[in-house]
Amino acid sequence: MRGRGTSLLVMAWRNLWRNRRRTLLTLSSIAFGVFLAVLFTAMQDRNWADMIDVAARLGSGHVTLQHPEYLESPTLSRTVRRTDALTALALDDPDVTRAVPRILGQVMLATARESRGAGFIAYDPAVEDSVTFTVLDALVEGESFSTPDDGGILLGARLAANLGVGMRDKIVYTMTDRTGEIVSGLARVSGIVRTGAPSVDRGVSLLPLDAARGVLGYAPNEATLVAVFIDDERRAEQVAERLGAATASEVAAQPWHAVQRELAAFIALKVGGARFMELLIAVLVAAGIFNTLFVSVMERMREFGILLAIGWSPGRLFGLLMLECGWLGVLGLLAAALLTVGPYYYLSTAGIDVSGLIGDSAAEVSGVAMPTTFRVGIYPEHLAIIGVTAFLATLLSGLYPAWKASRVDPVETITLV
Amino acid sequence: MSDDGTTAIVQLSGVTKVYRQGKVDVHALRGLTLEVGRGEFTAICGPSGSGKTTALNLIGALDSATSGSIVLEGQELERLNRRERSRLRRDRIGFVFQAYNLMPVLTAYENAETVMWVQGIDLTERRRRVLELLAAVGLEGLEDRKPAELSGGQQQRVAIARAIAANPAVVLADEPTANVDSETADRLMGIMEELNRAQGVTFLFSTHDPRVMERARRLVRLVDGQIATDERRG
Numbered sequence: 001m002r003g004r005g006t007s008l009l010v011m012a013w014r015n016l017w018r019n020r021r022r023t024l025l026t027l028s029s030i031a032f033g034v035f036l037a038v039l040f041t042a043m044q045d046r047n048w049a050d051m052i053d054v055a056a057r058l059g060s061g062h063v064t065l066q067h068p069e070y071l072e073s074p075t076l077s078r079t080v081r082r083t084d085a086l087t088a089l090a091l092d093d094p095d096v097t098r099a100v101p102r103i104l105g106q107v108m109l110a111t112a113r114e115s116r117g118a119g120f121i122a123y124d125p126a127v128e129d130s131v132t133f134t135v136l137d138a139l140v141e142g143e144s145f146s147t148p149d150d151g152g153i154l155l156g157a158r159l160a161a162n163l164g165v166g167m168r169d170k171i172v173y174t175m176t177d178r179t180g181e182i183v184s185g186l187a188r189v190s191g192i193v194r195t196g197a198p199s200v201d202r203g204v205s206l207l208p209l210d211a212a213r214g215v216l217g218y219a220p221n222e223a224t225l226v227a228v229f230i231d232d233e234r235r236a237e238q239v240a241e242r243l244g245a246a247t248a249s250e251v252a253a254q255p256w257h258a259v260q261r262e263l264a265a266f267i268a269l270k271v272g273g274a275r276f277m278e279l280l281i282a283v284l285v286a287a288g289i290f291n292t293l294f295v296s297v298m299e300r301m302r303e304f305g306i307l308l309a310i311g312w313s314p315g316r317l318f319g320l321l322m323l324e325c326g327w328l329g330v331l332g333l334l335a336a337a338l339l340t341v342g343p344y345y346y347l348s349t350a351g352i353d354v355s356g357l358i359g360d361s362a363a364e365v366s367g368v369a370m371p372t373t374f375r376v377g378i379y380p381e382h383l384a385i386i387g388v389t390a391f392l393a394t395l396l397s398g399l400y401p402a403w404k405a406s407r408v409d410p411v412e413t414i415t416l417v
Numbered sequence: 418m419s420d421d422g423t424t425a426i427v428q429l430s431g432v433t434k435v436y437r438q439g440k441v442d443v444h445a446l447r448g449l450t451l452e453v454g455r456g457e458f459t460a461i462c463g464p465s466g467s468g469k470t471t472a473l474n475l476i477g478a479l480d481s482a483t484s485g486s487i488v489l490e491g492q493e494l495e496r497l498n499r500r501e502r503s504r505l506r507r508d509r510i511g512f513v514f515q516a517y518n519l520m521p522v523l524t525a526y527e528n529a530e531t532v533m534w535v536q537g538i539d540l541t542e543r544r545r546r547v548l549e550l551l552a553a554v555g556l557e558g559l560e561d562r563k564p565a566e567l568s569g570g571q572q573q574r575v576a577i578a579r580a581i582a583a584n585p586a587v588v589l590a591d592e593p594t595a596n597v598d599s600e601t602a603d604r605l606m607g608i609m610e611e612l613n614r615a616q617g618v619t620f621l622f623s624t625h626d627p628r629v630m631e632r633a634r635r636l637v638r639l640v641d642g643q644i645a646t647d648e649r650r651g
Contacts (some may be wrong), residue, residue: 028435303520309479310532310579311507313500411480414514 008316012323016331019296023328026292030332030390033285035340037278037386042344044274048267049377052233052256057134059104059121060202060259061227062142063240065090068252070224071259077178079222080251089246095230098132100124101223103212107207109155114133114163118156120173120205121400122212122223124148132229135193137207142167142191148210152190158202165189173205177216185215194374206272224228229254234379278386282393289397293325297401304405305413314406321405325398329391336390345375351375425431426586427453427476428617432485434471434642445471448485453621458613460633462623468642469623470591477510477589478502490586507535511580511588511618516596518576519564525551525571526560529578536583553590554608568603574585574608581612587619594626606632609639 005405016023056062065086067078080086083101090099103122105343108115123133125145130136136144145152155163165171167189174184187207194201213222230239236255244253257264297304304317419432428549446468453459453476461469474480475487478494487494490509497505508513511532526547533543551560554574564572573593580588590609594602606629612618622629630636638646 011520011522018522019574091538302517305533306512306514306518307520308503309506309512309514311503311510313503313535316535411474414479 007070008323009322012320013323013327015158015320016160016327020359021030022296026289026328027332027335029285029288030394031279031326031335031339033337034333034386034390035343037281037390038336038340039343039347039376040274040277040281040382040384041382042348042378044271045379045382046348048271049233050375051263051267052260053170054134055260055263056227056229056233056256057103057132058195058391060102060254060256061099061234062230062236062256063090063228063243064226064244064245064254064256064259065099065226065251066224066254068250070358071252072257074104074224076103076176077180077250079178079224080226081189081219081222083223083226085221086247086251090228090243091228093239093242096228096237097233098229099226100127100132100229101209101221101226102415103207103216103224105175105224107205109159109163110172110174111163111169116159116162118159118203118205118408120175120207120212122207122209129316132227135195136203138193138195139191140194142189144148145190145208148208149214150190150208150211151187152207152208153187154191154193155189156201156204157194158198159205159411160189162202167192171380173207173215175216178218183215183217183381185211187211209359225326265355284387285390286393286397289325289328289394290400293321293328293398293401294404296320296324300405301408301413304408305410308408309410309414317408318402318406321402322395322398325402328398328405329394332394333387333390344378346413347374347376419569424455425452426455426490427451427621428486428488429472429476430486430488432472432475432482432487434468434475434480445642446475446482448640449642449644451637451647453619455586455619456613456617457635458610458620458633459635459637460624460629461637462624462630463639463645467639469572469639471642472639473589473591473621476587477486477512478505494651507532508583509586511583511585511587513573513576513580513590513593515592516569516572518579519572521564524561524563525556525567525575528564528575529582532579532583538583546582547578549573550582553612554578556606568601570597570605573597573601573605576607577608577612581616581618585618587621590620590622592624592626593622594624594629599628602626602628645649 010058065080067080070078087099087101090096101124105120106117107120110116126148139154140157142154155165160166163171169189171182171187171189173187174182179185209223212222228243230236233256236257240253240255247253307317308314328337352374353372354374427450429449432446432449433444436443436445449468449472461472463469469617471480475482477488478489481495481580489505492505494502496571520531523531529547529551530543533546548560551557556571556574559567559571567575594605597605609620610632613620622633624630636648636651637644
């Protein structure tokens with residue numbers, strides 16, 4: 001410093017290392033707090049994003065284009081027409097990756113021996129794959145339909161068992177058409193799916209789109225909805241607004257959380273709990289930092305008295321202490337990055353299989369199975385919030401000790417007498 | 418003007434200082450009147466509790482008098498607010514305390530530079546002045562040592578360099594030889610005498626130390642917060 005002159009920044013840095021052990025302990029508490037917050041948030045972000053994605057792909061998409069009254073009163077009479085035009089319109093949006101027509105409704109499935117009520121999803125095998133329709137990945141027997149008017153039906157594994165049917169067995173499906181008439185179709189079991197979500201496996205059947213249209217008396221471009229898919233589910237609201245503005249009044253664009261209300265409420269509740277936990281971690285870390293900073297200040301009262309006596313202003317002294325906190329914050333974040341990067345990388349790529357803990361009956365929310373592999377993936381803005389919060393918490397912890405130092409009475413602390 | 422005809426830098430008139438200790442009022446100074454002229458080399462001595470350190474604290478704008486007036490270079494200290502007092506100390510007063518004067522994280526050079534740094538003096542000028550002063554107090558070659566690497570006497574010499582670096586009107590030294598051996602005390606006094614003689618720096622000591630009293634050119638003896646004797650020498 002001799003060549004450059006004294007610098008507050010360098011002085012603060014050196015002060016930090018006067019009690020190396022205490023500084024390292026403080027840094028480790030910041031690092032560990034950030035580590036916990038990052039992994040905790042990353043686990044939540046990934047988990048909820050995955051669940052939302054699965055729910056969207058299993059049903060109505062991240063954004064749903066449907067009849068304006070379908071949301072409150074979902075019947076097969078409330079449909080959207082010109083699905084090809086709606087699909088093209090959706091695909092024009094820069095956030096949209098895929099858009100597909102689907103028919104969702106209730107069906108009665110009957111064999112010679114058994115009958116069961118279930119939900120059905122009719123999809124177009126020509127435009128859908130396991131990316132838009134992840135349930136196809138859960139096929140344990142058979143395969144997806146070959147054409148939109150394929151005469152097959154795919155059943156949840158538990159539903160098939162309850163009906164006592166296997167591959168190639170006949171099933172009669174009965175539903176109510178747009179006029180309220182009972183209509184029926186015949187299909188052969190062409191596949192069995194096992195998703196792990198009990199409500200799906202025991203209550204969902206899949207039909208070819210055109211076959212369902214034929215039975216229901218729909219026009220060729222008619223469906224109950226167009227499921228729109230985007231890469232980032234957090235943009236669903238904006239995409240829905242744009243599509244809603246671009247479509248005619250007989251079509252409503254709904255984001256996933258308006259359609260999947262139960263799932264949205266569950267996630268909101270969990271996110272609220274997570275924020276509380278993160279706040280608790282922040283307070284605990286801040287309390288630890290405050291304690292060490294306060295002790296450090298109390299030990300140096302005489303020095304502060306001398307500095308004030310020789311003409312340092314209280315503001316400069318306050319600045320010195322806050323710079324020490326600033327250094328602690330910066331180093332704490334660096335330490336946190338070093339501590340977190342390895343475990344984060346492992347958990348985001350390999351993950352930990354927790355299926356053994358969950359067992360065969362996977363937990364589910366709103367028909368969506370909870371992931372059985374524990375993985376993490378944090379949104380960049382959440383990472384930034386944690387970093388900024390940790391840094392600000394460090395600065396805030398130092399405010400009172402720094403203020404106290406700047407208010408030192410030199411006569412009392414130097415003890416000249 | 419002070420009594421000996423020099424320009425008065427410090428003027429105390431009827432200064433009292435009363436401390437409250439528990440339920441008891443302690444009268445540290447009782448109507449102290451004193452003038453210190455420019456270029457003086459004055460020691461205030463007296464037994465413990467006589468008020469010598471209190472007097473230095475008041476002159477150094479570190480504390481406020483209960484009554485009376487203290488004027489430093491024409492500025493009445495009681496009229497100054499906290500910020501103005503801080504600025505006055507920075508620009509016009511040098512301090513040397515008994516011991517542990519220095520910032521442990523700063524080198525001898527940096528410690529000596531501190532006051533000039535907060536004054537905002539240009540880096541080149543600071544460097545020239547600090548190196549000159551450290552050489553004057555016999556610390557050439559030790560500029561980069563931290564206080565822990567210096568002896569007690571060397572640390573006090575750095576404190577002296579720091580105190581006079583910013584050309585103060587007066588250097589207030591509280592028992593500057595209290596924690597050093599005789600040889601070091603002699604050397605410190607020699608350095609301060611030389612700075613007083615050659616550069617005209619005004620020194621005002623509080624001391625018990627006979628070696629300091631011997632070398633002071635004016636000796637003010639306090640007893641019970643009042644001047645008992647005020648002796649000027651050669």
